[in-house]
Amino acid sequence: PARELDRAMAVLGELIVRPTLSEREIDNERNVIIEEIRSYLDDPAEYAQILFQQAMFGPGALGREICGDEAGIRTLGEATIRDFWARAYRPANVVIAVAGDLAHDEIVERADRAFGRGNGVIGAFEPAPGLPAGERVLLGHRDASQAHLVVGVPALRRDHPDAWTLGVLNGVLGDGMSSRLFLSVREEKGLAYDVGSGVVDYADAGALAVSAGVDPAQLRPALLAILDELARLRDEPVPDEELAKAKAYISGGLELRMEETRHLASWVGGQEALHERVLTLDEALAAVAAVTPKEILRVAGELFVDERLRLAVVAPARRGRGLDAALTLPGGDD
Structure with missing residues (x-):
């Protein structure tokens, strides 16, 4: 409900730009994601979609399942996770969209309190690859x-x-x-x-x-x-x-x-x-x-x-x- 907007934005701000990223939380989420990967591979329809992404976009980022693979998740270091968060999860890289009976200036003020501003320049993303050669x-x-x-x-x-x-x-x-x-x-x-x-x-x-x-x-x-x-x-x-x-x-x-x-x-x-x-x-x-x-x-x-x-x-x-x-x-x- 609209009356809870401040609290909702504050919680999202904590999760996105001020997370704790403790070792225990990372390990718990690691196990959750591994189970998620296994569930996708066990579902033939989901597995077919994963293979199609690989066939269409090759070995680049678009061709990989967003969850990664089990071996990669198990070996992903905490420092790597924190470095990625520091590069990507910053106010300069966040878009906040709010729909409802609220004034724009009011939302901007609330967003400033919850998320902050600035915090560096965002680098360019790797461009999408062309259609890969090889197996069709x-x-x-x-x-x-x-x-x-x-x-x-x-x-x-x-x-x-x-x-x-x-x-x-x-x-x-x-x-x-x-x-x-x-x-x-x-x-x-x-x-x-x-x-x-x-x-x-x-x-x-x-x-x-x-x-x-x-x-x-x-x-x-x-x-x-x-x-x-x-x-x-x-x-x-x-x-x-x-x-x-x-x-x-x-x-x-x-x-x-x-x-x-x-x-x-x-x-x-x-x-x-x-x-x-x-x-x-x-x-x-x-x-x-x-x-x-x-x-x-x-x-x-x-x-x-x-x-x-x-x-x-x-x-x-x-x-x-x-x-x-x-x-x-x-x-x-x-």
Whole structure:
């Protein structure tokens, strides 16, 4: 509640810019993170996402699981942790976003008390790598009744001029129960228990990925059906009625989320942290409305290229072999 704002900000200030980082706390958190890593690796769907990140972004920071790996967490020294905190968790590197019935000057004053100001210059981040060479398909083995695949391509940075076109393209392709992937791959063909697509957008890189849970025996047919839908977006303009439905779904979701202060603060804070300006809700809605079938066709043609495809599969042993030969979009210039 708003009446507890001072106390909430004070607690966050203590956690972020004045933590104790005692040996006992570090060791306790080390054990928690190791269990978290194990839980991700035990979940085939999560493991497939981890492998896809590696296939898409390689050995750099974006290609590594944010939790790290168990060996690295066990050997991570306390001095290294404290040095990282001193470089990254400082007032000059903090963005504070507050949404609610409060005056801006009042929030600035409270933030000053809780977090302070200044404290050094923040260094530049390592730039995102290009698409790594080498294997286009990464396989992980798990003895389970369901296999999981993630297939996708490098996409656009968060503030790219075509970012809203990509968002609408994704809405048509696989966001929601009226999307093409859901209706075709799941409902019509029965090849997946669940299927959908999503956009990962960072400050200087991005990806579009399709995820599906399938019967291990249906891995190849499911992959081919997904690739068919990518090629269809590349080769055929989206009909006006279908495009209007996708836009309404995206715009409605934006409007509903902005009614919650938590989402509004996240929207403003995320943009402030990554970009030079904050897009208003009206500007976002206008950007969605302005997307045309021709623009979707162009962006799909630029993104959906055989050489850019990457695939991650988690399935029982001996399943998933030979899928690299199937990782080709139909049609096109063939």
